[in-house]
Amino acid sequence: MAEPLRIALAGLGTVGAGVIRLIEANAALIARRAGRPIQVTVVSARDRNKDRGVDLSAFAWEDDMVILGERADVDVVVEMVGGSDGPALALARTTFEAGKSLVTANKAMIAHHGLELATKAEAAKVALKFEAAVAGGIPVIKGLREGAAANEFQRVYGILNGTCNYILSTMEDTGRDFGNVLTEAQAKGYAEADPAFDIEGTDAAHKLSILAAIAFGAKIDFTAVATTGITRIRAADIAQADALGYVIRLIGMAEPGRNGDGPALFQRVHPHLVPVDHPLAHVDGATNAVVAEGNFSGRLLFQGAGAGDGPTASAVVADLIDIARGEIGAPFSVPVSELEALVPAETGHRAGRSYIRFMVTDRPGVLAELTAAMRDAGVSIESLIQKGRTEEGGEVMVAMVTHEGPESSVSEALRLLDGSPSLTEAPLVLHILED
Numbered sequence: 001m002a003e004p005l006r007i008a009l010a011g012l013g014t015v016g017a018g019v020i021r022l023i024e025a026n027a028a029l030i031a032r033r034a035g036r037p038i039q040v041t042v043v044s045a046r047d048r049n050k051d052r053g054v055d056l057s058a059f060a061w062e063d064d065m066v067i068l069g070e071r072a073d074v075d076v077v078v079e080m081v082g083g084s085d086g087p088a089l090a091l092a093r094t095t096f097e098a099g100k101s102l103v104t105a106n107k108a109m110i111a112h113h114g115l116e117l118a119t120k121a122e123a124a125k126v127a128l129k130f131e132a133a134v135a136g137g138i139p140v141i142k143g144l145r146e147g148a149a150a151n152e153f154q155r156v157y158g159i160l161n162g163t164c165n166y167i168l169s170t171m172e173d174t175g176r177d178f179g180n181v182l183t184e185a186q187a188k189g190y191a192e193a194d195p196a197f198d199i200e201g202t203d204a205a206h207k208l209s210i211l212a213a214i215a216f217g218a219k220i221d222f223t224a225v226a227t228t229g230i231t232r233i234r235a236a237d238i239a240q241a242d243a244l245g246y247v248i249r250l251i252g253m254a255e256p257g258r259n260g261d262g263p264a265l266f267q268r269v270h271p272h273l274v275p276v277d278h279p280l281a282h283v284d285g286a287t288n289a290v291v292a293e294g295n296f297s298g299r300l301l302f303q304g305a306g307a308g309d310g311p312t313a314s315a316v317v318a319d320l321i322d323i324a325r326g327e328i329g330a331p332f333s334v335p336v337s338e339l340e341a342l343v344p345a346e347t348g349h350r351a352g353r354s355y356i357r358f359m360v361t362d363r364p365g366v367l368a369e370l371t372a373a374m375r376d377a378g379v380s381i382e383s384l385i386q387k388g389r390t391e392e393g394g395e396v397m398v399a400m401v402t403h404e405g406p407e408s409s410v411s412e413a414l415r416l417l418d419g420s421p422s423l424t425e426a427p428l429v430l431h432i433l434e435d
């Protein structure tokens with residue numbers, strides 16, 4: 001059999017240790033499929049003495065991970081450290097300077113520095129692969145750039161953050177409120193001690209920007225993703241959505257658009273109402289799912305574990321198998337020089353239906369004020385529900401679903417209501433996912 005592909009592994013946490021376990025457990029079948037063994041030669045992390053539940057005695061240890069790519073006993077560097085900048089980025093740069101390939105699961109680094117790193121990898125004629133960076137164990141990047149490569153994509157969207165999906169589906173199952181479920185998710189390890197990155201939508205936006213670049217041949221532009229998290233969703237919104245035939249899911253969505261005559265790219269991460277008969281409505285717990293609509297393939301659905309040591313290691317080692325086979329390819333599917341610089345699509349003229357929830361003071365005339373603003377902005381109301389009567393002057397919830405119309409009209413209606421003493425908090429607008 002051919003010479004082994006020699007791996008330097010930086011980061012020995014959840015995913016790094018998972019990669020060691022997988023390479024050991026499936027060594028023989030990996031070697032058969034890759035045409036050569038895949039062998040870890042050297043590892044690096046912060047603490048050499050930490051027990052990681054895996055035997056490291058067969059590997060060399062490197063204190064300074066940034067020089068891993070320069071070592072003579074290394075063909076490929078696997079970066080499992082994390083963080084958009086810092087040691088992970090320094091390691092990626094030195095790896096390409098040394099003419100070695102890099103595999104990473106680091107969506108933050110690819111979202112922020114993907115173009116620079118892809119340019120460096122292409123110049124060095126080596127691989128930059130990041131299957132594990134989007135939706136963990138689901139081979140969605142391979143799905144788009146290989147299996148469905150013949151298609152023009154009309155839309156790519158999905159559930160890209162397991163923490164948010166766990167929280168929303170648990171709120172749905174139990175009727176409990178956001179804060180309560182978040183605390184439980186943290187205790188169970190489904191949410192980080194600092195959950196902001198997940199619940200504010202940033203993690204999903206990182207992943208969406210990567211998917212959009214690959215699906216639409218665009219230069220990756222994380223800053224163009226309009227992002228809203230799930231922190232304002234109340235148990236009452238979920239109950240209301242349920243009564244209307246929907247569930248609430250945090251959806252990342254990208255599709256081509258036009259600004260005047262020019263091509264543009266629409267990218268948004270936002271909680272949506274998803275019809276109960278849509279496949280994404282049945283994606284529960286920490287599961288991820290991505291839908292890609294190809295002009296010849298039709299709707300493709302990729303679903304599976306979006307995180308965890310095993311699934312993420314599965315995606316990382318699949319990238320290593322590609323490299324062992326000599327499959328390098330452009331990191332973003334087409335060479336960086338051919339990626340289009342697409343401007344963010346203006347959202348105002350987008351048409352759709354929305355759910356709008358108001359928290360208002362319970363007194364005569366408030367409902368009329370809300371509906372007048374809708375009328376004056378040209379928003380047509382499909383249904384309107386006022387929940388719970390209180391003592392005169394207390395707070396009540398008013399939820400509406402609009403007919404299809406421009407998103408700009410809904411924004412205009414909210415502008416007309418801005419500063420109204422009837423509102424006890426800013427209205428919440430959720431878009432409705434259309435088939």
Ligand SMILES: NC(=O)c1ccc[n+]([C@@H]2O[C@H](COP(=O)([O-])OP(=O)(O)OC[C@H]3O[C@@H](n4cnc5c(N)ncnc54)[C@H](OP(=O)(O)O)[C@@H]3O)[C@@H](O)[C@H]2O)c1
Nearest residue numbers: 011012013014015045046047080081082105106307308312
């Ligand atoms: N966990 C998942 O399910 C999952 C899923 C998809 C993608 N990812 C991505 O995979 C990457 C790794 O995630 P993880 O969950 O495995 O993280 P983790 O458990 O926190 O492990 C990080 C590892 O990096 C090492 N490290 C951190 N900072 C370092 C530094 N300054 N110098 C040297 N070593 C350093 C740590 O060393 P010590 O152990 O010595 O402290 C640890 O071994 C991230 O980019 C993450 O976004 C994770």
